[in-house]
Amino acid sequence: MKATAMDIYKLLPKTNCGKCGDASCMAFATKLSQKEAELSLCTQLTGLEFEKLSKVLAPAVREITIGVGEKAVKIGGDEVLYRYELTYYNPTAIAVDLSDDMDDCAFEEKLNAIETLEFERTGETLTLNAIALRNKSKDAEKFKKASEKLKNSKLPIILCSFDTKAIDESLEILGSKRPLIYAATEKNIDEMSKIALKHNCPLALFVPNNLEKMKELSRKLRNAGVKDIVLDPGTYIGESIGDTMDNFIMIRRLAVEVNDEDFRYPIMAVPAVCWMNPEENEVLTKMKEATTAAALINRYADVMIVHGIDIWELMPILTLRQSLYTDPRKPQSVESKLYEFGTVDENSPVIMSTNFALTYYTVAGDLKSGKVNCYLLVLDTNGKAVDVAVAGGQFNGKAAAKLIKESRIENIVKHRKLIIPGLAASLSGEIEDESGWEVIVGTRDSSEIPAFLAKIW
Amino acid sequence: LAFKYPVNEYPGKVNEVLLGGKNRNTVKLGGQNSLYRFEEPQPNAPVVTFDVFDIPMKGLPRPIKENFEEVMDSPGEWARKAVKEFGADMITLHLIGTDPKVKDKSLKDASKDLEEVLQAVKVPLVIGGSGNPQKDPLVLEMAAEVADGERCLLASANLDLDYQKIARAAVKHNHAVLSWAISDINMQKVLNKALIKEGLTPNDIVMDPTTCALGYGIEFSIDVMTRTRLAALKGEEILQMPMSSGTTNAWGSREAWMKKDEWGPTKYRGPIWEVVTGLTMMLCGVDIFMMLHPLSVKTLKEIGSTLTK
Ligand code: B12
Ligand code: SF4
Numbered sequence: 001m002k003a004t005a006m007d008i009y010k011l012l013p014k015t016n017c018g019k020c021g022d023a024s025c026m027a028f029a030t031k032l033s034q035k036e037a038e039l040s041l042c043t044q045l046t047g048l049e050f051e052k053l054s055k056v057l058a059p060a061v062r063e064i065t066i067g068v069g070e071k072a073v074k075i076g077g078d079e080v081l082y083r084y085e086l087t088y089y090n091p092t093a094i095a096v097d098l099s100d101d102m103d104d105c106a107f108e109e110k111l112n113a114i115e116t117l118e119f120e121r122t123g124e125t126l127t128l129n130a131i132a133l134r135n136k137s138k139d140a141e142k143f144k145k146a147s148e149k150l151k152n153s154k155l156p157i158i159l160c161s162f163d164t165k166a167i168d169e170s171l172e173i174l175g176s177k178r179p180l181i182y183a184a185t186e187k188n189i190d191e192m193s194k195i196a197l198k199h200n201c202p203l204a205l206f207v208p209n210n211l212e213k214m215k216e217l218s219r220k221l222r223n224a225g226v227k228d229i230v231l232d233p234g235t236y237i238g239e240s241i242g243d244t245m246d247n248f249i250m251i252r253r254l255a256v257e258v259n260d261e262d263f264r265y266p267i268m269a270v271p272a273v274c275w276m277n278p279e280e281n282e283v284l285t286k287m288k289e290a291t292t293a294a295a296l297i298n299r300y301a302d303v304m305i306v307h308g309i310d311i312w313e314l315m316p317i318l319t320l321r322q323s324l325y326t327d328p329r330k331p332q333s334v335e336s337k338l339y340e341f342g343t344v345d346e347n348s349p350v351i352m353s354t355n356f357a358l359t360y361y362t363v364a365g366d367l368k369s370g371k372v373n374c375y376l377l378v379l380d381t382n383g384k385a386v387d388v389a390v391a392g393g394q395f396n397g398k399a400a401a402k403l404i405k406e407s408r409i410e411n412i413v414k415h416r417k418l419i420i421p422g423l424a425a426s427l428s429g430e431i432e433d434e435s436g437w438e439v440i441v442g443t444r445d446s447s448e449i450p451a452f453l454a455k456i457w
Numbered sequence: 458l459a460f461k462y463p464v465n466e467y468p469g470k471v472n473e474v475l476l477g478g479k480n481r482n483t484v485k486l487g488g489q490n491s492l493y494r495f496e497e498p499q500p501n502a503p504v505v506t507f508d509v510f511d512i513p514m515k516g517l518p519r520p521i522k523e524n525f526e527e528v529m530d531s532p533g534e535w536a537r538k539a540v541k542e543f544g545a546d547m548i549t550l551h552l553i554g555t556d557p558k559v560k561d562k563s564l565k566d567a568s569k570d571l572e573e574v575l576q577a578v579k580v581p582l583v584i585g586g587s588g589n590p591q592k593d594p595l596v597l598e599m600a601a602e603v604a605d606g607e608r609c610l611l612a613s614a615n616l617d618l619d620y621q622k623i624a625r626a627a628v629k630h631n632h633a634v635l636s637w638a639i640s641d642i643n644m645q646k647v648l649n650k651a652l653i654k655e656g657l658t659p660n661d662i663v664m665d666p667t668t669c670a671l672g673y674g675i676e677f678s679i680d681v682m683t684r685t686r687l688a689a690l691k692g693e694e695i696l697q698m699p700m701s702s703g704t705t706n707a708w709g710s711r712e713a714w715m716k717k718d719e720w721g722p723t724k725y726r727g728p729i730w731e732v733v734t735g736l737t738m739m740l741c742g743v744d745i746f747m748m749l750h751p752l753s754v755k756t757l758k759e760i761g762s763t764l765t766k
Contacts, residue, residue: 082687084680121672212460242763245740246495253463287729291756294733298740312721315712316733319672326676358673362711447715 067156076266095130100146135161202228266302333383342373370450397430469692477581487699503761506547507539533577556587601626624655686742
């Protein structure tokens with residue numbers, strides 16, 4: 001339950017001293033309620049007041065950091081059940097597993113693949129976030145050896161073993177990197193919580209398909225002093241995927257709607273379990289894993305472990321994550337202005353597109369990979385795609401003519417020819433009338449622009 | 458401290474829409490009176506309807522074409538194969554050849570295609586026009602008459618065409634109508650009201666709030682569908698119709714079709730794009746899915762069937 005500005009104001013000193021940078025306590029309270037300021041900016045609070053306010057301001061789901069340094073990843077921090085109500089915070093961290101029984105060569109190769117995998121989308125480079133080291137050998141010695149191999153990796157780590165000795169020894173090596181320990185279970189919980197406290201690392205709690213038990217054990221961890229807890233109610237697939245989703249939804253509901261302290265933690269999913277019961281062939285297993293991952297990203301997973309590393313399997317997962325976690329309060333747009341690609345001069349072609357981020361970055365990517373030299377006029381369509389803006393009227397003759405004038409492109413190039421997207425063909429007459437430029441209708445898809453220009457320019 | 462399952466109560470309920478009957482099997486859409494199955498299982502599993510076209514569609518992506526290449530000249534054979542081999546619950550016949558810009562097929566030719574599919578399969582049908590706002594009302598009016606009493610879903614009515622004609626034909630020949638608004642809840646309400654004014658009952662309408670594909674605005678669809686379903690359960694009657702998803706929009710995404718070695722084979726990318734798009738919509742409450750690829754249909758149905766348990 002999110003605190004309102006009023007709830008927060010009541011707990012502030014109400015002196016309007018201005019030290020926080022805001023003119024009044026109320027203004028500061030408003031910012032806090034929107035997560036636009038840090039509580040520590042108010043220097044007038046006693047320790048007790050600070051603590052009280054921190055509690056009021058704490059998000060419904062605790063925010064937890066795994067790893068250290070530049071690549072450390074934050075999970076949790078959410079306030080709402082549905083993204084339209086506000087936004088979701090901290091995209092699902094995606095880890096890929098490595099097992100301690102792999103030979104050196106295969107280990108290195110997969111580690112490298114995890115660290116370097118990337119996929120460009122709308123100007124963002126999407127990557128994996130963590131490595132999950134599995135104690136598959138069940139041998140503490142082997143786990144320790146494998147841990148050595150991760151000493152130089154910058155990515156956050158999830159250490160997976162139910163064996164407290166294996167975890168403890170591995171933490172002697174990796175402890176300073178703040179890995180997530182996976183996992184405390186009903187059997188090892190006392191020992192595991194001690195280890196987590198000793199190394200000051202976040203701890204996952206694995207309680208398969210029993211929320212009642214999970215509540216009991218989560219409370220136990222809290223009472224033992226463990227602050228950073230991640231909940232794993234088990235990932236069941238096939239016939240039982242429904243149970244998995246039910247558990248995830250109930251945990252999040254308990255956190256957001258019921259405000260149940262024992263469930264106000266990030267949730268972990270393990271789609272990698274698909275490989276324990278593989279399908280007829282690897283491709284189908286990978287599809288199943290991607291499908292499971294997609295279902296659980298949609299159902300509040302804050303961190304997950306997958307096994308497959310093929311780009312075609314990870315693309316839909318990374319794309320879904322990016323889409324879900326965009327902020328619905330902000331339009332996804334780029335600046336409307338004149339952009340240059342390659343080396344341009346007074347004879348270079350001038351093309352026009354819209355300022356929807358997806359459109360701009362798709363077009364820009366195509367121009368770059370096609371090594372095109374041209375000017376690109378990006379029209380302010382309120383962040384709408386080409387055909388959306390044509391249908392909605394933001395892309396029209398007047399707007400195009402205005403952009404031509406204001407961008408001063410007429411002082412830059414000698415010709416007066418404008419290439420527009422094929423999907424805006426219906427506007428060619430009005431753009432000509434309004435701007436006095438000759439309009440050339442381009443291709444439907446921007447991937448064909450390089451070939452098109454080679455032909456006509 | 459005792460543990461209590463977080464189960465909510467809902468004052469509203471999604472309408473149940475029946476399709477088929479007379480000479481065909483029936484399916485039911487909707488009917489939920491809860492958001493999640495742990496509150497109360499869904500009475501009806503999500504339904505998949507396979508896309509079939511009245512022209513050969515050489516332009517379909519290869520992973521789809523290779524399953525249907527030999528039957529694409531005959532919509533009847535195409536429909537039969539989708540039902541027999543791939544377990545389609547329903548068939549959507551897209552009469553896109555009627556578009557003046559495609560083949561400008563006459564109403565008479567279109568009626569033959571429809572007859573062929575009606576004869577070939579026993580499952581209920583969705584009958585779609587070409588998207589041409591002038592011709593679609595005429596095509597759907599004809600279709601309503603040809604399939605008299607078979608309770609097909611006429612796709613679709615929207616505010617940019619003569620929806621009255623479609624609605625009246627549906628009332629006269631006992632069909633349901635797909636009410637299509639582009640990701641806009643207010644527009645959806647206006648259209649639903651307008652259709653009811655023409656004589657359709659709330660149990661004769663299915664809504665299509667538009668499926669923006671994965672990576673192409675899926676978050677808009679997620680928000681609109683979630684809000685629509687929540688409104689229905691909270692008791693807002695004008696939004697209590699079941700929802701439909703044009704999941705095949707996923708195939709329009711670059712990631713699904715564009716050849717690019719560093720992205721891996723399109724053979725896998727296409728189906729997975731369709732699955733993730735459809736699955737996401739299913740989790741927002743969608744009841745019926747228009748789909749193209751056998752593997753994605755199978756995956757979606759498997760997960761969909763768990764919602765009723
Ligand atoms: C997501 C979406 C929306 C989102 C908006 C997302 C956004 N920010 O733009 C929402 C839900 C808000 C929306 C609203 C509407 N939409 Co809409 N929407 C879509 C959808 C599903 C995808 C659009 C998209 O993201 N495309 C991807 C981007 C990258 O494509 P693009 O900008 O066109 O860029 C490509 C090309 O144009 C080309 N290109 C780009 N620049 C250049 C430059 C040159 C020189 C060249 C050569 C090529 C080129 O290459 C790019 C990459 O392929 C499409 C259907 C579809 N196409 O799948 C419908 C669609 C575009 N929408 C449509 C409509 C009608 C509307 C509304 C008018 C509905 C209404 N009545 O309210 C409103 C208008 C809102 C407004 N403008 O105010 C129709 C348009 C029909 C038409 N052509 O007339 C479509 C086609 C759906 C349909 N089948 O009916 N929509
Ligand atoms: S620093 Fe604290 S007391 Fe001073 S105005 Fe800001 S919120 Fe109020």
